[in-house]
Structure formats: C-alpha cells, structure tokens
Amino acid sequence: MLKAVKVRLYPSNEQCSIIADQIDAARYVYNRSLALRKFAYTKFGIKVGKFDLQKRVVTLKDREKTAWLKKADSQVLQQSISNMDKAYQHFFKGGGYPKFKSKHHSCQSIQYPQRVKIENSKIYLPKVGWVKCKGLREDVVGKIKTVTVSREANLYHAAILLDDGVNTLPVCTSTEAIGIDVGVSLVAADSNGGQIKPLDLVRELTKLRLRAQQLSRKSKGSKNRAKAKSRLAKQNLRIANMRKDFLHKLSLQYAENQGIVVVEDLKIKNMTKSAKGTEEKPGKNVKQKQGLNRSITQQSWGLFFELLEYKVIARGGRFIKVDPQHTSQTCNVCGHVSKENRLKQEKFVCKACGHKDNADVNAAKNIRDRGIHGSNASHQTAA
Template sequence: MIVRAVPLDEVGAELGMAVFAALSDGTGIAPANHGQKALRALRKAQRALARKTRGSTNRRKAVRRIARIQMRVADARKDFLHKHSTIIAKTHGVVGVEALPVRSLSASATGTAAEPGRRVRQKAGLNRAILDQGWGLFRTMLADKVADRGGRLVEVPAAYTSQTCACCDHVEAANRPSQAVFVCGRCGRRANADTNAATNILRRADSALKPVERHRAQAAQ
C-alpha cells in the first residue's frame, strides 16, 4: 500500500520591523530586536573603551567586553531565526517572501564631502533596525529548511504588495492609511495591512501574471 504524504499549506510572509513576519494565514511574529535591547549596554562599553589607554590591559578587557555583548546579540538573533524558520518550514510546503534588497535598504546615507547626505542620524537608526531583524539570514535558513522537507521558497517582487487589495487587485497608496490598517478604495475591504501584503506575496508566488505586472499593464493602456 502506498501512503501519500499530506500536502502542506502554502503561505506568504511579509517581513518588517513593527512585525517581524506577518503570514497570509493571519499569524504574526513579534520582532525580538536583540540589538536594540543591548544598545544601551553596548554604548556604555564603547564609551568605557574610549577612555582606556591604547595597549593597556584595561583596554583589552574593554574590547573583550564589547565582543561578548555583540556575540550574545548575534547568538540570540540566530536562535530566534532558527526557531521561527523551523516552525514555518515544518508546517508549509511553499513559502513566498519578498525579494528585499537588504544591502541597499541598509546602505549608509553619509554621502561625500561634496554631496553630504541628509537625515544621516535617522537613516543610521533605520539601518540598525533593519540589520537587527536578520531578514537575509532568515530567508537563507527558511529556504534550506523548506527544501530539506521537499518544499520550496519563492522570492517575489516587493513592489506594491502593501498597496494592492488582495481581494480585487486595486492598487493605490491611499489603500494603506496607516501602518496597521488596509482599506481598499475600490471594494471597501478592510484588513490588517501586513496580512493583506502577505496574501499578495503568496498570490505572486502562485501566479504566472503577478498583480504588480497587471497594475503596470493597466497603467500603460
């Protein structure tokens, strides 16, 4: 007798900072923000390092203290990513995620002497928050674990996922009046904004003609 494996559900995942991951089935994963939580201790250790004499034993101790803080943050982040990527991989056969250019998103805004950047401090804080999430490592872990179980991870274009109605495909920036709320200007559908985006990501993973491509085709007519 041939025993057939029960096919696992498909899911889309919207990665962010207010919510680390929102899944199309309505599940949400809260961000851990390990780096942010350790920032005060790290800054205190860095200030202590700046006061130490170069080459001294106390300076070497201060350097090791900073390294220990950074190692604890990295280990805690990796443990968090392992835990949640395993849960998703065990329960879903196909996982759709956005193809986010993490390196570009977290690029410095310092600029040059001739063309200095704007809002450098704010961008530096945003960069830290992006890198603190570990999106790139999470996608790598998730892809490996899903593949090990016979599934697949599908990366889709990120454009318009947060502005497209998952019900009627209407695309408009005003559809998302706030970070958490989605209200379609055409059909009136109201939903959690991240869950709506995750649903669009799943649909793009399944569809040959992605919603963003339909939107561009309609705009060109």
C-alpha cells in the same frame, strides 16, 4: 545526510596557545597563497593550481623565516589553501573576489578535514590533544567530515559536520502555501494572520552601549582596555547568538508546517545604502535613513531567508521568491493599487472597495498569491 553540531570548547592555557599558533599559520598560508596566485596571473598570465600551492607549504616549512609553520597541523594548512581555492571558484560563479584575512577580525578559525575524534564529552584535535567540550548530545552520531575550530571574544567553539547516514529529513506533508512579509515593526507577518514581534533586546543593547562606553574610557595598550574589549566582544556575540536562535526556531516552525513558502526577493544591500550623498549633492533625512538601516540590519532578513530556504527545501517543500513591487500597496480583495491605501504604517484600508486588514498581513497575502499565480516568481524546488 550532513548535519552540523556546534559545541563549546574549554581548552587549557597551553592548548589555547597551540590553537592560536595554528590560526596564525593558517591565515599566513591563506594570504600568501592568495597573493602568489594573484601576482602570477596579473604579471605573467599564469594560473597556479591548488595542488601546486599545497606543495609549496612543504618548502615554506623548510625555510628559516617560516619554520614556525611546523607548529601547525599539516592538514590544517592544506585545508586553508583549499578554502582559498573555493573562494576563487565562488568568484568565477559570480561571487565576490577573495579577500585577504586580517588578524584583527573578531572571529578567527581553522578547519580539520580528518583525524578528529569524539569521546566522553571530549574532542581530540591534532597537535592540540583532547579538549573538554560542552553541548555534545549523546544522540549525535555519524561519520565526522570536518571540524571547524573558531575563536571569538576569547571563547572557543567547534562546528562539527557529521554524516549521520540518514538520507532525508521528515517530509512535510502539507501542500498549503504561505506568504511571509518581513518588516521593522514586525519581524514577519504571514498570510494566515500570524504576526511575529521582534526579539526584545533592549536590555542586551543597553549593556552593549555600556560596554562600548567603558572601552572608550580605557587607555590604549593597557590591560584594562584589553579586558573591556573582551567584554564588549562577548556582549556582541551574545546578542548575535540570541538572534540566530530566534530565527532558527521561527524558520523551523514555518518549514515543518508549510509545503510552499513565498517571500519577497528583496535587495537588502541596496535598501541599506547610506543616504549621506556627496558634498555637491548632500542626502536628505540622513538620520532617519540611518535609523531605518539600523532596524533592517538588526532584524537580519537575509539570515532569516537563508535559514528558511534550506529548511523548506530539505523537507521536500518549495521556496519561492517574488517581485516585491507594490505588495504593500495592493488590495488583496479587489487588486486596487494606491499609496493612499496605507495612510498608517500598520493599517490597510482600500480606497476602492473599503477592505480593511493589517497592512503586513495584507502584503503577505499578496506575496502568497503572487508566488502561486504570478509569472514574476523565481521558483526553487527540492531535488
């Protein structure tokens, strides 16, 4: 079974320079190949295949203007084109059109498909050499499939994809179904009565604002501005990692203990659209909508659902998405639907039968029942 392990890298200054050269080369090859494929099809209707593009890398290395590509490992450049081709295949299946890579993006990466070795808390990267790493446990063994080296906020990491030879994860024996309602005041409320509070990031967000203010006061192009920018990027990365860790643990908890997990099929992009409107038709309550959008994005609902889905299915469970319409306004006891049932954000009081419950827990129960009995659920089951 494939397993991903992420470790921190500590390259020397010389190794940092080599990795930077490879990142630049991989990005250049990716963008050039994407531009050529787009131009050939738009202008002449010709489809340029992946292998034809990979052969052109040899030609580029022989040219005087692009001879600097020789600094990069050949397989890194070939893999860059493969990743571009995968982006195209994803586009044909209904995804977004491939975009050109920017050198100004906060996270830059390269991928090694072969010839990487791990030994005594060190990892060997072609062209780079042996690099010290931290976070690699001794019990992590298996055949290395790919290694993705990334640079973000002047920090280096390696994501190692391993095949550990294990066919499946421990199967969850529970057949119990649980509904999960996500929100702003609570990250999640489940049909068993569980209420998960948001991660306390007040201190970290205060530091983030301070770092942003410090950056705004520095002169453009100065060394102090570069240092301030690095500190801001590190703080952003720290907050992102804290959120990921929290959501990984929460999703694992549900996946290990529940055989059937039901969530709402939310259109998060539509929910977080701007309310500014146009000059002819300006939006209403713009500041309130901005605050709500910020709260939704900070809770990372999309990431939570993504982590939850693959963990549940990997353990032999069922992951179900249902129509979210009126789940928060419907009484779980009598089925009465009314906006007046939720006069307050956290309380649910049915106007028909008098049933009282936490509003989010009541919604989670409706989500669970709709997933089990409803006809509007989209089911996803383990293979």
